[in-house]
Amino acid sequence: VKGSARRKPGQRNFMEQVRECRDNGYLLSSRKMGSGAFSKVYLAYATRERMQHNAKLASDLRGKHHAMVAIKIISTAEAPGHLNVVGRGPDPTYRNSQHSYLVLELAARGDLLEHINWVSERRCSPGLDEEEARRLFWQLVSAVAHCHSSGIVHRDLECENILLDDRGLLELTDFGFASHLGLKSLLLSTFCGSVACTAPDILMSKYNGEQADLWSLGIIRYAMVTGKLPFKERQTHRMLHLMHHGPTFGPGMSPVPGPDPIRGLLQLRPCARLGLQQVARWLAPRRPS
Template identity: 35%
Template sequence: MTSIGLYSIGETIGKGSYGKVKLGTHKLTGKQVAIKEISKEHAPMVAREIHLHRQLKHPNIVMLYEVIITESSIHVISEYCPHGELFDALTERGYCYSERDAVRWFVQLVDALKYCHSQDIVHRDLKLENILLDDNDNAKLCDFGFARHAESRQMLQTFCGSLAYSAPEVILRQKYTGPETDIWSLGVILYTLLAGGLPFDDDSEVVTQRKIVKGDYDIPSHFSPEVSDLITRMLKLNPSERVTIDQIAGHPWI
């Protein structure tokens, strides 16, 4: 077992865009942490992620504790969430969650996203794989690799994120404001938790893109009228017609 600073480095628990994530233990307190090791050659790419993540302190966002830099690597020390990804929890379950079960996680995510947007930070890669569960099964937003600081109504144009969760304006390479694209992705997350599958999905990426830009999806019959209304409002093709994060927080389903 190797060490970095005051941390012992243990087994690999995940893989990020630029390196492996290891389980670490603080030598003095015994507290477990996640340690992401990144080669210094990727420093320019991760500098913004670290800068933005450091600014965010919220109970439903993974806490970044410290950054340790050596000759060859950057070590990002952050909160360890032992129950893993929400994606894995859904996959292992093998079927969808009830609205009663899903609403707790959804409210936590809405609260975290509302906080990000209040800090003028847009995530741009919201998906089940980027939501971790702590030892009390609370949802924690992570991975700010595609996040951007975007002041009110500032237009973005980078195509990024994961296709199945991407908003139509991103796929169409149109300029967009970040909050509305986050709202779309949040709608996909809620749908997937309740349906057990993605709203826009196909073996062909081209077909998936076509479905997204046409808004071609079906609301399962077991969805309540309230949650159907909320998802429909989040998955509006026109970004200006989507509900805002404040409207979501005040929606009757919640």
């Protein structure tokens, strides 16, 4: 009968999320900005009432001359383990029994994946040029080093979780799977992140969070300079097979002398991976001889 057809489950779910966001002071748009295995990111607008109750949010948005934010909606019913949200954004996280909502800063230049694709199209060559890749990777390594020095492991490092502002500065975001470690020797077991950027030790369920982050840094560095991911496979056992054989490298991938940080980070044995200090030394500007 006309008008009596039920909405599809996905539509009903989205409308519930719209209502949930509205109740918390945000107008959720239908523009999807990204998605992951357990989450989706939408463009949203902070209401005037919300900004009146959050001075920091109002100040941030006034400086940007708009009221737009990004809201990441994570399905807590589907995500493995529990989410320990320690990330920062312009407003606190809110949640219900089904979803967690992370209010994130809207980056002027989008995320790193979008930037790599955009630059690749303009250059008619995949990936970023070495100078830009080196500059951005230096910022990323510095951000991860700051997290690790504070006892925080990210566990979901990927290009989509790295934002660029209007000055081209990098900001690490989305700490939905982050964990605060009291003991550096503690092994974790919760599966986190996307398979394409996840360390083999996470796929095998026992891992050190800091060492797992190092592997993901190698994946991101590879994506920066080649415009693609080194390993791409949906099934875990096939992904582990690809990882065992290692990434392939085209000619001229690492024009700077010295140990290649990609090879050093993408080591199957976690303890064999380059440490952040070693990577930082490789990235440090070299004085002319």
